[in-house]
Amino acid sequence: AAEPIRVVVTGAAGQIAYSLLYMIARGEVFGKEQSLILHLLDIPPMAGVLEGVVMELSDCALPLLRKVVPTTDPLEGFKDVSAAFLVGAMPRKEGMERKDLLSANVKIFKVQGEALDKVAKKDVKVLVVGNPANTNALVCANYAPSIPRENFSAMTRLDQNRAAAQIASKFGVPISNVSNLIIWGNHSSTQYPDASHGKILIDNEWKNIVDAVGDNSYLEGPFVETVQKRGAAVISARKMSSAMSAAKAACDHMHDWWHGTAPGKFVSMGVFSDGSYGSPKDVVFSFPVEIKNKQWKIVENLSISNFGRSKLDLTGKELEEEKKEAMSVLDS
Ligand code: NAX
Numbered sequence: 001a002a003e004p005i006r007v008v009v010t011g012a013a014g015q016i017a018y019s020l021l022y023m024i025a026r027g028e029v030f031g032k033e034q035s036l037i038l039h040l041l042d043i044p045p046m047a048g049v050l051e052g053v054v055m056e057l058s059d060c061a062l063p064l065l066r067k068v069v070p071t072t073d074p075l076e077g078f079k080d081v082s083a084a085f086l087v088g089a090m091p092r093k094e095g096m097e098r099k100d101l102l103s104a105n106v107k108i109f110k111v112q113g114e115a116l117d118k119v120a121k122k123d124v125k126v127l128v129v130g131n132p133a134n135t136n137a138l139v140c141a142n143y144a145p146s147i148p149r150e151n152f153s154a155m156t157r158l159d160q161n162r163a164a165a166q167i168a169s170k171f172g173v174p175i176s177n178v179s180n181l182i183i184w185g186n187h188s189s190t191q192y193p194d195a196s197h198g199k200i201l202i203d204n205e206w207k208n209i210v211d212a213v214g215d216n217s218y219l220e221g222p223f224v225e226t227v228q229k230r231g232a233a234v235i236s237a238r239k240m241s242s243a244m245s246a247a248k249a250a251c252d253h254m255h256d257w258w259h260g261t262a263p264g265k266f267v268s269m270g271v272f273s274d275g276s277y278g279s280p281k282d283v284v285f286s287f288p289v290e291i292k293n294k295q296w297k298i299v300e301n302l303s304i305s306n307f308g309r310s311k312l313d314l315t316g317k318e319l320e321e322e323k324k325e326a327m328s329v330l331d332s
Contacts, residue, residue: 157249167181
């Protein structure tokens with residue numbers, strides 16, 4: 001069997017990590033043959049909780065898990081890692097402005113970028129989950145100049161999975177019968193869930209979702225809104241934010257990055273924009289991508305409707321504003 005690889009999860013004492021660590025350690029991401037050394041990074045006040053998580057991981061009796069390294073030191077947490085799940089972030093508290101949240105997190109992701117730059121493997125794959133995920137990924141990459149910026153990504157896979165779940169349940173088909181849904185732009189309420197290139201397997205035949213639905217009013221109305229507001233719906237029902245589904249989405253994202261996408265299928269990831277589809281350059285923007293040999297490539301030449309155009313512009317504008325705010329925090 002292959003040598004163990006080192007994988008770090010930040011925010012390891014938090015609720016997403018509680019599901020995520022188990023999924024990774026079971027082999028859901030890197031494969032059932034790949035042994036692992038898991039690094040658990042959190043902040044000093046959480047050191048005690050981390051110990052409890054370490055005990056439980058040990059008690060899970062997982063054959064692939066060779067060692068667990070709990071730490072509150074980024075330089076230890078990121079040392080020699082091949083993959084990084086950056087889940088830890090400053091949560092939004094009562095009365096906190098979006099700006100305050102952004103500035104607190106920009107500072108965290110600066111420190112983590114610098115640590116990755118110093119001690120991680122140069123081919124490390126970094127997935128940012130902690131919000132604001134796209135802008136955090138941008139900042140992190142900017143402070144890790146020795147690591148290719150293609151290796152930094154932000155998670156919109158939960159939004160993609162939510163979109164697929166909506167379509168599957170509408171048609172009463174298994175989730176595996178739905179593919180090629182797109183999340184464009186920011187992981188925020190301006191994201192654009194787009195089913196116009198999506199496919200659905202009905203009666204043994206792959207069809208365009210648009211044709212199966214019949215008219216666009218559902219896809220441009222309730223579908224978009226339900227996906228955009230799903231996070232809030234979970235919070236209001238569960239009194240806590242999405243965690244199990246966020247962990248599963250993080251696994252899906254890293255799994256596909258590691259192992260590639262099937263021919264003709266694409267997935268959405270927040271990646272550095274080259275200006276494709278009229279998006280602003282040099283922000284982390286969610287695009288449909290195909291993946292081969294651990295390299296993603298933006299899917300080209302998809303048609304964009306007028307409705308889509310206005311949505312893409314809106315989310316792109318928000319990302320440019322976030323970037324501007326982040327840069328002003330870092331310059332001050
Ligand atoms: P929790 O508050 O349960 O856990 C966060 C953990 O991060 C805490 O243990 C905290 O101590 C730790 N932390 C804070 N600063 C840190 C630092 N500098 N280094 C290491 N650890 C640090 O939050 P949880 O529900 O797990 O959510 C984590 C993040 O995911 C939040 O920012 C949340 O907004 C974001 N989400 C992103 C999603 C996405 O689709 N991109 C969806 C789910 C989720 O809302």
